[in-house]
Each structure stands twice: as structure tokens, then as C-alpha cells.
Amino acid sequence: MDNFGYLFAAYTIIFAVIFLYVVFMWRRQARLETELRAMEARLKDVREELKSRAAPQSRSAQ
Amino acid sequence: MNKSLNLWLGALTALLMVAALYMVFVYVPTEADQGIVQRIFYFHVPCAWVAFAAFGLVAICGIFYLWLGQDIWDDLGYAAAESGMVFCTLVLVTGSIWAKPIWGAWWTWDSRLTTTLILWLLYGGYLMLRAMADDTPQVARFAAVVGIVAAVDVPVVVVSVRLWRTIHPAVLVTRQGGHGLEDPRMVATLLVAMAAFTAFFVWLLILRFATLRMRTRLVTMARELNLAHAAAGDF
Numbered sequence: 306m307d308n309f310g311y312l313f314a315a316y317t318i319i320f321a322v323i324f325l326y327v328v329f330m331w332r333r334q335a336r337l338e339t340e341l342r343a344m345e346a347r348l349k350d351v352r353e354e355l356k357s358r359a360a361p362q363s364r365s366a367q
Numbered sequence: 368m369n370k371s372l373n374l375w376l377g378a379l380t381a382l383l384m385v386a387a388l389y390m391v392f393v394y395v396p397t398e399a400d401q402g403i404v405q406r407i408f409y410f411h412v413p414c415a416w417v418a419f420a421a422f423g424l425v426a427i428c429g430i431f432y433l434w435l436g437q438d439i440w441d442d443l444g445y446a447a448a449e450s451g452m453v454f455c456t457l458v459l460v461t462g463s464i465w466a467k468p469i470w471g472a473w474w475t476w477d478s479r480l481t482t483t484l485i486l487w488l489l490y491g492g493y494l495m496l497r498a499m500a501d502d503t504p505q506v507a508r509f510a511a512v513v514g515i516v517a518a519v520d521v522p523v524v525v526v527s528v529r530l531w532r533t534i535h536p537a538v539l540v541t542r543q544g545g546h547g548l549e550d551p552r553m554v555a556t557l558l559v560a561m562a563a564f565t566a567f568f569v570w571l572l573i574l575r576f577a578t579l580r581m582r583t584r585l586v587t588m589a590r591e592l593n594l595a596h597a598a599a600g601d602f
Contacts, residue, residue: 308404315464351595
């Protein structure tokens with residue numbers, strides 16, 4: 306069982322790095338999903354505001 | 368990303384990884400010269416294979432981006448570069464851990480090791496460019512060119528054990544042709560580990576690609592929002 310420490314270290318590092326990368330990626334994805342939902346809501350609000358501003362102008366033009 | 372595909376691919380990866388671990392620690396015989404530490408190779412070589420495949424994909428995506436100019440190729444190339452970098456880092460670290468008891472040194476300037484380090488540095492530069500510059504088509508074009516040029520090092524790393532004098536073991540390609548694994552159980556273990564890492568890479572790639580597509584959508588929406596504000600006379 307010589308050099309078992311090296312074998313253990315190698316496999317521990319492999320799985321630790323992979324685990325950290327997956328967690329990092331999931332957190333980043335969750336943050337982006339939140340940002341995307343907030344952005345969609347803001348965009349919807351601005352579009353509705355534009356529509357409501359345009360509606361009286363078109364009525365006065367008629 | 369399709370959630371059921373994500374789940375199936377994740378399950379397949381987990382299954383193959385468990386099988387690979389069983390084969391590495393229970394099934395495969397211990398190598399006579401190197402002893403137990405040789406078992407590092409069953410995960411070290413698949414990490415290298417996946418890193419090379421990832422960097423090859425970056426180059427292919429770069430060519431398609433320069434040709435077609437579609438964001439999707441840029442995002443796929445970026446996702447592949449990031450995943451490839453993770454696996455290339457693991458190749459260097461696990462190789463170094465193996466080298467210490469076998470060669471008596473953590474690192475030597477051997478041709479295989481040096482060309483792999485150059486590859487890691489090249490794609491490190493690619494990722495720094497992506498992280499520090501804005502998301503503009505010009506930066507995407509620069510990154511595509513860097514990704515294509517850097518991939519030239521991949522075949523150099525693969526054939527380095529045949530081209531130059533080296534102390535690195537030739538597992539897949541020897542100077543005489545054929546491979547360096549003599550026991551069929553060793554070959555089977557390596558193949559299962561390679562399948563596990565390939566499935567894992569595809570899963571990671573899809574996950575990261577989905578995140579990057581989301582980010583591209585966010586940037587587009589931010590531009591739309593600015594235009595809408597401008598139209599509303601807020602600016």
C-alpha cells in the first residue's frame with residue numbers, strides 16, 4: 306500500500322474540483338435566472354408605459 | 368435546457384462514474400512496476416482526452432462563429448473552453464501527484480508536460496480575454512481567433528511522446544505504435560473511465576451553454592430596455 310496517500314490525494318482533488326465547479330455553475334445559473342425574471346418584468350412595465358403614452362396621442366391626432 | 372435531458376445525462380454520468388471507480392479500485396490489477404499509484408492514470412488520461420476534445424470544440428466553434436457570425440457558436444465555444452480548462456487543470460495536478468513518487472519530482476520540463484502547460488496557459492489567456500472584456504462582437508471575434516490558434520497545440524501534445532525524447536509514459540500512442548496497457552482489464556477500465564468523463568463533459572457543457580445563452584438573452588434585453596427608455600424620453 307505504498308504511495309496510497311498520493312492516490313488518495315489525486316482522487317480527492319479530482320472530485321473536489323469537479324464538485325466546486327458544478328456548485329459554482331449552478332449558483333451562477335440561479336443568479337442569472339433571477340436577473341432575467343427581473344429584467345423581463347422591467348421590460349414589460351416600460352412597454353406598457355410606452356403604450357399608455359402612445360394611446361392618448363393617437364386619439365388626439367384623430 | 369430540457370430538464371429531462373439534464374436529468375438523464377446526469378444519471379448516466381453518475382452511473383458510469385460509479386462503474387469507473389469500482390473498476391479502478393476493485394477490478395483492475397495493480398501495475399507491477401509503479402504499484403498502486405498507477406491507478407491515477409485511469410482518471411488522468413480521461414481528463415486529458417476531455418480537455419483536448421473541449422479545446423478542439425472551441426476551435427470548431429470559432430471557425431463557425433467567424434464564418435456565420437451567430438452568437439450561438441460564440442457561447443458554445445466559451446462553454447467548451449471553460450470546461451476544458453477545468454479538465455486541463457486536473458490533468459496537470461493529477462500528473463504532478465503521480466510524478467512525485469515515480470520520478471521523485473513534482474514537475475520536470477518534459478515535452479509532454481511542457482506542451483500541456485502551454486495549452487493551459489493559452490486557454491487561460493482565452494478565458495481572461497472573455498472575463499475582462501465586454502460582450503461585443505469584436506471581442507467574440509478576437510476570442511474565436513485565439514481559440515483556433517491555441518488548438519494547434521492539441522495535436523502537438525498528443526504526438527509529443529513520439530516526436531521528442533521524453534520520460535512520460537506512452538499510454539495511448541507509443542513509439543512502436545499500439546498502446547502502453549498490456550492487460551485487457553486495464554484497457555477496459557480506461558475505456559469505462561473515458562466514457563464516464565465524456566458523458567460528464569457533455570453534461571457540464573450543456574449546463575454551461577444554457578447559462579451563457581441566458582446571459583446573452585439578458586444582454587439583449589438590457590439593450591431593448593435602454594432603447595425603450597430612450598423612446599419614452601427618460602434619457
